[in-house]
Amino acid sequence: MATSKITRRRGHIAQILIYLGKLFRMFLFQSDWKVLPMAAIIAGLVSFAVGSNLYKTMEGTLMGAFALSCVCVWNGFFNSIQVICRERAIVKREHRSGLHISAYVAAHMIYQAVLCLLQAIITIIVSSNLGVRMPEKSLITPSPLLDFGITLFLITYCADMLALLISSFSKTTTAAMTIMPFLLIVELLFSGSFFNLPQEAMPLTNLTATKWGLTAMCAQGDYNSLPMISIWNSAFKMKDIEIEGEKPIFEIMHYIETNNMRDDILLETAHYNQKSEFAHDPSVMYRCWGWLIFWTIVYVAIAVLILEFIDKDKR
């Protein structure tokens, strides 16, 4: 009886193809496709609000890069936060029937990679159309836009795989959606450059996709060569201060402007606020991409490991 039937079953590749088919069907017939228009709307809102000074000034670049990193993390989180936990019981049944967890996760990785790629492209198109300046210099590939797109993709994908990990250990969608905001706050707070953190907390910033994404975007946009306007703007607000019947700040600013020295002053103030971690150097870019890929791999590996124990789920 049984022994006469013993033959080789289909391997990982065939299983990956089966699950890819299922995922793309879900994309089409369930609400999964909505993440694409949602990415366009979010990119539009962020570009409208904080995109005007990206790659024009130091402050605008930092804020814009941070905002774009947040858009990518948001997209990534929403892509996959529910994908495994919502069908956990089905995965358990299929694992019993011979499903390889690694094949299942690999199918998700491929499918999510396609989603993230599309979202990165959508973000670039929407931002460009709303007048956000794109970087003009590249560091790795011949195309600046390609460098920028790869960075956006890697941030989204890294966040996506983190959400996949949460989804793999959450027993219910409610549990996953409860954890997500907490991680989102960690990603935003520990992005490293945007918020001033105590020195002891700085190592934690290495854990976040926002830090490496923001750094890569600033490095590619040659952050250190951009003018700094916050000091000038602060001085401008105080221009009417009178000292012994005179307005010294106004007079200095007037002098600078009439002698066309404003840009020189802005660059000079920027010179004292340069950040070595944002150096326009390929090694910085490689480092940022490397970290993003590293965390992506770590998240996937842990997700596979956790799902291997899915049989232990309580009945």
Added chain:
Amino acid sequence: MNITESAIREIVNYVLLSVGYWGIFKKCGVKPYLSLVPFVREYNLSLCADREKDGRRLTIVSLALEALAVIILAQEENSDLVVFLSMFFLALVLTKIIYSTRVYFGLTKVFNRRKSWTWLFVFLELLTLLIWGWHPAFVPSKKVDDPSDLTEAKGLGEDVRGETDGLTVNINSRTVIDFFTKKTLLKDIHMIIPRGHMVLLLGGSGAGKTTFVNAVTGYEKADATINLGKDDVYNDYDKLMYDIGFVPQQDLMRGSDTVLATLSDAATLRLSSSVGLVKRRERIAEVLEQFGLSAVQYSLVDKLSGGQKKRLSIAMEFISDPTLFFLDEPDSGLDGVVARALFEKLRAIANEGKIVVVITHTPDRVIDLFDDVIVLAKDSSRTGRLAYYGPVKDSYEFFGKKSMEEILLSINQKDEGGEGRADEFVEKYVDKVREKVG
């Protein structure tokens, strides 16, 4: 206050708390000396309160809290790390309060007291524990089972063997370690099921039906030998995996797939890679036809009726033509006519020379379709035991009952509304087998 004073105060508080715990444990049937052991006493208080799960979490949180307190004390005062860790400390304190409240709430229920006592436990723990522990007016409505006091029904203790190409089950025991406690879920279950038989698996809640199925299919290994024909299910699990079908109670399928896609994917997963595309399609068409799903093959699973979903779920397992087939409540949510039609399909599968084992809670409406019945019962030590295995018609005589529902009632524990005669039938069945095999 200096350190010595503080330490003395802590010790006195601990001793007085232990006295309170001691009294409650004594009343609830828990070993009183456990009131002296930190963490263990919190867990045992949850047993008194009939809140075991909350007690586990309370114990873990208490342990984590103490560990964190030690780490914080080892740091410099007001350092950044202390501030950082204090955040987690506070979170754990709040968690502990919640779980303690749940346990105290459970105590008020067990002791038939007003729920408002919970507030006193939270805010005046020491005093309330002492009153509840030592005032004779506070009496629990039920006691905690002590595993060492429980006696178990005698067993066969020997494997059964026979010249058969069917299923031979010899389960000595199936145990699990649950929160540092060893629990025996199944014990001493031996039987031979011939091919072509459709078998009913009967048992009350917690009798071990699903554990039995998982042990026999090799999904959760027990201290057992399971043979399908000459093959050892445990040793050759990878090979036999597809020769054993298991249909879960819920319809675990993706609603966004069509019937055909669901079955096609199941076929690709379960059939041998040597089966070509043409043969695979033939098999899919054959199974669709057999389960009456051809007409809806292009419909989405979400659009199917309850009966159709159930048939599809069975078809997914049947696609690999398994020899041994387990179904967990395949008739749940189906009306009598649809359920009957489904069981007739299963009967037809058994008639093909397969072994079909079915768990159902409404067996009497289809009992004429079954050959044998396995009756699992929880004995007085709360272990799943075999109370009967044999032909359906003989089972009525064995239990002295007229229906399967009556049999179920007779073996269920008294606190579950049954007659509590599980031990009697377990021992009677052992005697019957011994008499038969000598």
